[in-house]
Amino acid sequence: MFSAGSSSHCRSTSRLRSSPVSWPSAWPPGDSSPRMCSTAVVVRTALPIEADQVAVPLAESHFDDPGMVAFFPRPDVRPRALRLVFGLTVRDAIHYGHVYVAVMDGRVIGSAVWLPPGTFPPTGPRKLAALPGLARLFATAPSRFGTFTRFGMAAAARADKSAWFLAGLGVAPAHQGGGVGTRLLRRMLDEADFRREPCLLNTQNHANIRYYGRHGFDIVDGPWRADSGPATWTLRRVPSPQHRPT
Template sequence: MTSTLTRTVRTATMDDLPGVARVLGRAFHNDPLFLWLFPDDMRRMSRTTRANALLAGFSYIPLGYSTLVEAREDADRGPVIRGAALWSPPSGENGGTAAALRSLPHWLELVGPARFPRMMRYFAALAAHTPREPHWHLQVLGADPAVGRSGVGGLLLNAGLERADADGAPVYLETINTANVGYYTRFGFEIVDTLAEPGTPLTHLMLRPPA
């Protein structure tokens, strides 16, 4: 088991992008979304890592609200990124249309022309189900499997929930992994809708009111 001397939650910057992509790639290697997007077992890790680099680098880290857990696990080594959370704020910012358009050729190359239209329909359906009221949107939350269930995800989630509560805003998220529903329920989230589009993963839409 990893021995952690200190763990710090801080805002992610573009300098952190490689570390954030690596940790999210490991966290989501066997996630149902990425199993659907990248069915090839041999290539899924690299493609999941690149997909998270696209999300983080084009759309979320530049906004200035995404966070990471930096752990100092050895007095003789520097800090290691052990988890990350990608957020968009109640203003509805998500990197902007220009950033999304710039990322599309990369997504097309990554998922391939056969799967790309299905991916776009799925994400369009998610966008259509997003609450209209101002809210913080937890886009991605992942912890390095190397640290197990050691509270990294909880540190990131609690930091975001405290910020949302200070704003008096609800927090919204989507999860495909049914096993995550119970986890988020412990933090005050409830399922408010379910997305069941033909040919796409069953997705639970969850909302937490401000405390």
Template sequence: MSTRTTLPIAGYGIRGARPSESGAVAALLARAFSDDPVMAWLVPSSAGRERRIARYFELAQRQQRPRAGGVRVAATEDGRLLAAALWSGPGRWQVSAVRELAALPHYTRVFGLRGMSRAGEVQNAIDGSHPQTPTHWYLPAVGTDPGLQGTGVGSALLRQQLAECDRLGQPAYLESSKAANVPFYERLGFRVTAELRLPQGGPTLWPMWREPSSSPAR
């Protein structure tokens, strides 16, 4: 996999996130997900929501970094982060029971004691609907800084990994938490496979699957 790709906008590039950038990546994703239906449902109070979501994405990065693909960002040459994506390589999307247990106290600080039951049911529902095909890449989260959404930075970030999926002949999978984002992913080759209504009256997710393409993405 290439370590850096030139974006259509001069001065931007795509690379793996550095360990020192974990806080900046978490803050960027928290801004991008501040109006996300699932996050708003799991963290219903708007007071401190963005801070708690950032804490969640710091934890998520710890789970992703040991995996193939890991955390990737679109960034300027001077280090400004524009978009970030978390990827898990084939066969690596599930977190071990030991790592999940170790992370429980940290997730409790994100969702609170009452919210942990709901968060656990959500994770179980997502895991239960996840395809069992071992040779796919999984995209649990991607976000673009709100001020740059619609500029093509996010799609360029995803196309870099999807081109690698095409080269390897491997599919990709994600869950869209917004109906409005489904066309964005469809333009990248994903197709909706189901509708997943989260338990306890939660919002709907749209699982999406992408077969590898033999022709370059446009």
């Protein structure tokens, strides 16, 4: 498994984060800042060749996330572990065409990673493709690898295959609080409304519950734990009746 869903959104006072091939959680509470997004920020679909760049703001924004701190408590190990986790997450999802980036001055400052209905959890060839990255993660954090993978299995068992799955959402710390996370999130939520399809995410950051609630998500499970892993909440969003296909 890679990222079981972790999302960290924009916050002006501290860093937030999002989730691993199990998708840990979705994290972005903090778009309450009165600052507006710069007009220079462009939100678009990510290209496969940009996978490494897409993973950077996800890893940076999740450094202090409660879930990632629980998975990887050593601060000297966590940066590399997060780069591996989110690298796996992005490379697994990007070919489905629903990984979005916020770009400013040619640099990716925010990312949202979505998996279409029926594609989470990964199976078959996708799981095999993740093995080299998982081996590197084991080598990086061997004592925490079991906790992380058990979380992934628990998240997979709770998957809703009818829903779009938010595997990761994060904005680089220097650009949080300006609404970039909301722009990234709305890109897929508007499409899901048009398709009349639900959305799902996991978060280990209780503060994110309120943030996602403003976008129509409700708790459907949690807090739940996988063995000694962090408390996790599963949130689901039904299509908004205000967005109907014509």
